[in-house]
Amino acid sequence: MKKVKRPPRGxxxxxxxxxxxxxxxxxxRLIDADGVEALTMRKLATALDANPMSLYHHVPNRDAxxxxxxxxxxxxxxxxxxxxxxxxxxIRLLATDFRTLAHRHPNLxxxxxxxxxxxxxEDPFWAALIATLDVPGVPRSEIRQVAAxxxxxxxxxxIAELNGSLHQWSSLDPTAPAAGEDGPPDAGPDExxxxxxxxxxxxxxxxxxxxxxxxxQGADRDGAPEADPWSGEPxxxxxxxxxxxxxxxxxx
Amino acid sequence: MKKVKRPPRGxxxxxxxxxxxxxxxxxxRLIDADGVEALTMRKLATALDANPMSLYHHVPNRDAxxxxxxxxxxxxxxxxxxxxxxxxxxIRLLATDFRTLAHRHPNLxxxxxxxxxxxxxEDPFWAALIATLDVPGVPRSEIRQVAAxxxxxxxxxxIAELNGSLHQWSSLDPTAPAAGEDGPPDAGPDExxxxxxxxxxxxxxxxxxxxxxxxxQGADRDGAPEADPWSGEPxxxxxxxxxxxxxxxxxx
DNA sequence: ACCTGAACACCGTTCAAGT
DNA sequence: ACCTGAACACCGTTCAAGT
Numbered sequence: 001m002k003k004v005k006r007p008p009r010g011x012x013x014x015x016x017x018x019x020x021x022x023x024x025x026x027x028x029r030l031i032d033a034d035g036v037e038a039l040t041m042r043k044l045a046t047a048l049d050a051n052p053m054s055l056y057h058h059v060p061n062r063d064a065x066x067x068x069x070x071x072x073x074x075x076x077x078x079x080x081x082x083x084x085x086x087x088x089x090x091i092r093l094l095a096t097d098f099r100t101l102a103h104r105h106p107n108l109x110x111x112x113x114x115x116x117x118x119x120x121x122e123d124p125f126w127a128a129l130i131a132t133l134d135v136p137g138v139p140r141s142e143i144r145q146v147a148a149x150x151x152x153x154x155x156x157x158x159i160a161e162l163n164g165s166l167h168q169w170s171s172l173d174p175t176a177p178a179a180g181e182d183g184p185p186d187a188g189p190d191e192x193x194x195x196x197x198x199x200x201x202x203x204x205x206x207x208x209x210x211x212x213x214x215x216x217q218g219a220d221r222d223g224a225p226e227a228d229p230w231s232g233e234p235x236x237x238x239x240x241x242x243x244x245x246x247x248x249x250x251x252x
Numbered sequence: 253m254k255k256v257k258r259p260p261r262g263x264x265x266x267x268x269x270x271x272x273x274x275x276x277x278x279x280x281r282l283i284d285a286d287g288v289e290a291l292t293m294r295k296l297a298t299a300l301d302a303n304p305m306s307l308y309h310h311v312p313n314r315d316a317x318x319x320x321x322x323x324x325x326x327x328x329x330x331x332x333x334x335x336x337x338x339x340x341x342x343i344r345l346l347a348t349d350f351r352t353l354a355h356r357h358p359n360l361x362x363x364x365x366x367x368x369x370x371x372x373x374e375d376p377f378w379a380a381l382i383a384t385l386d387v388p389g390v391p392r393s394e395i396r397q398v399a400a401x402x403x404x405x406x407x408x409x410x411i412a413e414l415n416g417s418l419h420q421w422s423s424l425d426p427t428a429p430a431a432g433e434d435g436p437p438d439a440g441p442d443e444x445x446x447x448x449x450x451x452x453x454x455x456x457x458x459x460x461x462x463x464x465x466x467x468x469q470g471a472d473r474d475g476a477p478e479a480d481p482w483s484g485e486p487x488x489x490x491x492x493x494x495x496x497x498x499x500x501x502x503x504x
Numbered sequence: 505a506c507c508t509g510a511a512c513a514c515c516g517t518t519c520a521a522g523t
Numbered sequence: 524a525c526c527t528g529a530a531c532a533c534c535g536t537t538c539a540a541g542t
Contacts, residue, residue, distance in 0.1 A: 017525095018526095040514090040515070040516090041515085041516065041517085042514085042515080042516090050526090051526065051527055051528085052516095052527095053517090053527060053528080054525080054526055054527075056516095056518090057524085057525060061516075061517075062516065062517095110366060113366075114362060114365075114411060114415060115415065116416045116417050116420065117417075118417075119417070119421060126421075144421065144422050144423070145422045145442075145446055145449070146449075147421065148412070148421035148422045148446070149409065149418075149446055149449060149453075151412070151417075151421060152408045152409045152411070152412035152413075152417070152418060152450075153408050153409065153450065154408070155408045155412065156404045156406070156407045156408015156409065156411065157401065157404045157408065159365065159366060159404070159407070159408065159411070160400070160403070160404035161404075163366065163367070163368045164368045165369075165370075165371070165400070165403075166400050166401075166404060168368065169371060169378075169400035169403060170400045190397075194397055194400070194401055197397070197398075197401060198401050198405065200457070201401075201461060202453060202454065202457060204456070204460050204461060205457030205458075206453060206457075208457075208460055209452075209456060269506095270506090270507095292533090292534070292535090293534085293535065293536085294533090294535090302507090303507065303508055304508095304535095305507075305508060305509080305536090305537095306506080308535095308537090309505085309506060309507070313536075
């Protein structure tokens with residue numbers, strides 16, 4: 001009579017005890033398979049061959065579970081520093097590493113990109129990015145903002161790539177409406193080329209901004225922020241702050 | 253006895269009939285107030301003073317309701333073309349218009365950014381972006397990919413701004429861990445400055461890429477993609493495709 | 505045609521009770 | 524200490540029945 005509680009299934013998992021790491025790993029598997037929104041405490045429990053309520057003894061709630069999965073994936077990001085390469089190549093390497101990680105767990109990464117706090121100050125990725133931007137002489141007062149913007153840019157491209165927008169927009173011809181499926185059908189091989197194109201454009205823009213500032217490489221670092229052209233007004237932008245507040249009257 | 257079905261509440265809403273536009277507008281109000289995940293068919297119904305099941309006669313399901321709200325916001329994007337301005341300024345105007353719209357409905361926009369299909373070929377925004385990139389001579393064969401990448405970049409920065417990552421990363425000092433709240437407390441006034449910095453960097457990168465190509469302005473448009481430097485390999489990137497497949501052995 | 509109540513199949517989470 | 528069944532307060536959605 002008691003034996004019916006553990007029927008002889010094909011794969012037995014419950015001889016190993018329930019830990020937070022095992023729970024998060026199983027959650028990551030479910031997310032990789034079916035997406036974040038398909039992760040359910042009850043489904044996760046049956047995947048672990050456990051009672052749904054047992055999970056709450058190791059994980060406070062579903063949000064913490066998701067954070068644990070994100071943390072588990074982020075721990076896989078171990079950047080080789082490659083200190084002898086030029087800074088442009090080091091930035092490229094950091095970005096492509098990021099992209100590889102995003103391709104490994106696209107469902108989880110697409111979710112975590114929209115969450116705050118998924119890059120922490122002690123992440124080796126962040127430290128490597130800061131160190132790399134310090135090489136060509138980005139002013140110390142601006143270096144964190146430049147690093148933040150590079151993260152935002154890379155994440156934006158990765159989001160658009162992961163959810164298919166990049167491919168869809170690239171084949172969005174306003175003049176010729178129906179081109180058929182002439183190009184590659186689904187997983188375009190030129191997403192990587194486009195990713196490199198953004199990186200190159202950003203790096204080129206950084207370079208020209210840096211050379212415009214270049215009077216003595218190591219001198220005047222950490223100076224007053226108002227002194228260097230990084231903090232000045234951009235060349236082309238007019239003062240248009242009042243233009244955008246009077247547009248689009250909300251009809252709701 | 254029948255009168256108890258419609259008690260004299262303070263504001264009467266149900267004399268006007270239930271339409272899809274009214275439902276989507278109410279959904280947008282709820283999303284603006286409490287976020288996408290707080291939008292519920294039942295709560296929406298009570299906000300409209302209607303029966304929850306009545307909504308299904310005008311909207312097929314919750315996803316379609318969200319799409320309707322996104323479409324309703326996207327219809328507010330009417331770009332002034334400003335054809336006499338230089339292309340750099342036109343791009344800046346498009347991007348800041350996009351940003352203004354995102355600030356108007358941050359909850360909905362943060363959600364829609366992660367959805368595919370939220371930019372359509374017939375959107376005036378897309379047509380204006382394509383037309384603007386055509387001015388300085390971006391090759392026709394690459395113009396859609398460049399436009400797609402600019403959208404992805406702007407969206408990435410907006411996502412990071414809306415969920416607070418941009419501000420958090422900017423105050424993420426790996427050397428001095430605890431700086432206290434010295435800067436502005438919450439809604440940083442320099443998010444706009446950072447937004448302009450990305451735009452300027454991208455535009456500068458585009459400019460230098462374009463002038464490197466500049467031998468005759470109108471000549472050789474629409475040519476073979478392999479002929480121009482846009483499709484060639486980037487200068488700095490080494491062929492490192494095999495490097496990324498052997499990193500991060502997945503411990504799961 | 506439009507609306508509605510009841511019901512179904514799910515959720516996350518709490519809690520008292522077991523060992 | 525760890526686990527568990529029952530229960531609570533929600534969801535989206537279906538469906539037969541009303542007007």
